[in-house]
Amino acid sequence: MSEAKTSVLANVTAIEAAAPKAPAVAGRKRRGKGAGGTVIMVLGLLILFGGWALAVKYLEIPSYILPSPVAVWHALWSGIAVSPSSPLGYYLPLWGTLKNAAIGLAIGSGLGLVLGSLMAESRVIEKLLMPYAFALQSLPKVAIAPLVVIWFGFGDGSKVAISALLAFFPMLINSFTGLRAVEPERIDLMRSLSASRFETYRIVKLPNAAPYIFAGLDMAVVYALLGTIVAEFLGAQQGMGVVITQAQAVTDVAGVFAALVILGAMGILLHGIVRGLEARIVHWGDRGRK
Numbered sequence: 001m002s003e004a005k006t007s008v009l010a011n012v013t014a015i016e017a018a019a020p021k022a023p024a025v026a027g028r029k030r031r032g033k034g035a036g037g038t039v040i041m042v043l044g045l046l047i048l049f050g051g052w053a054l055a056v057k058y059l060e061i062p063s064y065i066l067p068s069p070v071a072v073w074h075a076l077w078s079g080i081a082v083s084p085s086s087p088l089g090y091y092l093p094l095w096g097t098l099k100n101a102a103i104g105l106a107i108g109s110g111l112g113l114v115l116g117s118l119m120a121e122s123r124v125i126e127k128l129l130m131p132y133a134f135a136l137q138s139l140p141k142v143a144i145a146p147l148v149v150i151w152f153g154f155g156d157g158s159k160v161a162i163s164a165l166l167a168f169f170p171m172l173i174n175s176f177t178g179l180r181a182v183e184p185e186r187i188d189l190m191r192s193l194s195a196s197r198f199e200t201y202r203i204v205k206l207p208n209a210a211p212y213i214f215a216g217l218d219m220a221v222v223y224a225l226l227g228t229i230v231a232e233f234l235g236a237q238q239g240m241g242v243v244i245t246q247a248q249a250v251t252d253v254a255g256v257f258a259a260l261v262i263l264g265a266m267g268i269l270l271h272g273i274v275r276g277l278e279a280r281i282v283h284w285g286d287r288g289r290k
Contacts, residue, residue, distance in 0.1 A: 067254040076258035104163020105224035112171030120179035166227035167220035174216030178209025214278040
C-alpha cells in the first residue's frame with residue numbers, strides 16, 4: 001500500500017473515531033434520566049414486595065406455596081451472613097456458577113462473533129452454516145442437556161458447554177446483522193481507497209456492528225447464566241442450581257426464593273456491566289437514544 005493511501009486511510013480512521021462523540025450536555029441528561037430510572041425501579045420493588053406481603057397475609061397463602069418476604073429475607077441473610085469460604089453460604093455456589101457461565105460466555109460469544117463475521121463476509125459460508133445454526137437453535141436445550149452431560153461428564157465441562165451453546169446464537173445473529181447493515185456508500189468509499197477487506201472490516205464494518213454486537217452480548221450473558229443453572233440441575237457438586245435442588249428436596253420454599261433473588265440480582269448486575277461497557281466503547285450509539 002502506498003504512503004498516500006495509508007495517509008488517507010489514517011484520516012478515515014480518525015474521522016470514524018472522532019466524529020460520533022456525544023456532547024457533554026447529552027451525557028448529563030442521560031445521567032439525570034438514569035437517576036430517575038433508579039427511583040422508578042426502587043418504587044417498583046417497594047410496590048412488589050408490599051403487594052406480596054399483603055397477599056400472603058390477607059389471602060392466607062400457605063408458606064409452602066408462597067413464603068412471605070420476611071421469610072425469604074431470613075433465608076437470604078442466613079446464606080449471606082457467613083464466611084465466604086463457608087459451605088453453608090451462597091458465596092462458593094455463586095462463584096462456581098459465575099465462573100462456568102463466564103467461561104461459556106467467552107467461548108460461545110467468541111465463536112458467534114467469528115462465525116457471524118465469516119458469514120457476513122462470504123455468501124458461500126452464510127449458505128453453508130446459517131441453516132445449521134438455526135437448526136441448532138431450534139433444538140430444545142433442556143432436551144439436549146442430558147446428552148451434553150453424558151458427553152462432558154458431571155464436572156465443569158458440561159456446564160461450560162451448555163452455557164456456550166446458549167450464548168452462541170444471539171452473538172452469531174446480532175454480529176451477522178450488524179456487519180451486513182453497513183451503508184453501501186461507506187463500503188464504496190473504502191473500495192475507492194483500495195482498502196483491503198480486513199481494513200474495511202476493521203475500520204467500517206466492525207464499528208458499525210458494535211451496537212448490534214453488544215445487544216447480542218446483553219442477551220448472551222443472561223443465556224450463559226441460564227445454561228449453567230440448567231446443567232447444575234442435571235448433576236453437579238456445587239453451584240446455585242445445586243442450592244435450589246437441595247432446597248426443593250426439603251421443601252424449603254423460602255430458600256428457593258432466596259436463591260432466585262440472588263440469580264435475579266446477578267442478571268441485573270451483568271446487564272448493567274454490559275451496558276456500561278457499551279456506553280464506554282460505543283459512544284456514538286448514545287446519540288440516537290432519547
